Amino acid sequence: MKDLIKEYKAALTETKRSLAASTDEGEMKTYRSMISDLEYAIEWMETERQPTARRDMDRRSYYQRTVFTTLEVLDALSSKYHVPEPDPHGVNENELDLLEYAMSTLTDKEREIFITVVGHNVSFSKCAALHGVAKGTIQTHIVRARKKIAQKVAELKSGERRYADVG
Numbered sequence: 565m566k567d568l569i570k571e572y573k574a575a576l577t578e579t580k581r582s583l584a585a586s587t588d589e590g591e592m593k594t595y596r597s598m599i600s601d602l603e604y605a606i607e608w609m610e611t612e613r614q615p616t617a618r619r620d621m622d623r624r625s626y627y628q629r630t631v632f633t634t635l636e637v638l639d640a641l642s643s644k645y646h647v648p649e650p651d652p653h654g655v656n657e658n659e660l661d662l663l664e665y666a667m668s669t670l671t672d673k674e675r676e677i678f679i680t681v682v683g684h685n686v687s688f689s690k691c692a693a694l695h696g697v698a699k700g701t702i703q704t705h706i707v708r709a710r711k712k713i714a715q716k717v718a719e720l721k722s723g724e725r726r727y728a729d730v731g
Contacts, residue, residue, distance in 0.1 A: 569609050576602040666716040670709050677702055678709040 579602060583595035607615040667675055680691050681702065688706075692699040 565609060569606060572602055572606050572609070576606065662720065665720070666713050669712045669716060674705050674709045674712075677705040681706055 576599065579595055579598050583592060583599065586592050586595060604615055667678070670678065677691060677695065680686050680694065681688065686694070688699050688702045692702045695702070
């Protein structure tokens, strides 16, 4: 890597000399662009980090960089790749409708935390670190979400939504 950095620095020096000797405006613009690119690459190689990164994203753990998504995005991605064999544990359209109905009363934050903890099997501590809140806050959101979902399931069982066969 040290040899590569030396080569880039030598190329930078030569490009700066060519810029100083140039009189054509178009050529000078090209040299300035090359100098900018070379300086960027050298800084990246020397620091082993992206030069414009301000928040140390590259130093965060996998869970801190992970962005959880909605069902619509996952559906859009899965429709792009056709799977010939049906998943025996998959969810059909009716079951998906029931899930959406059961989770419809959750706030966005409750839904995100519930999916993170229950769906992705992330611990309360890791989920709290992901969302930047206390572990107790995560537990409270989960308890509220479970109560709301239980109320919706009770509505389904009572036949209020014409799904009396759910059980």
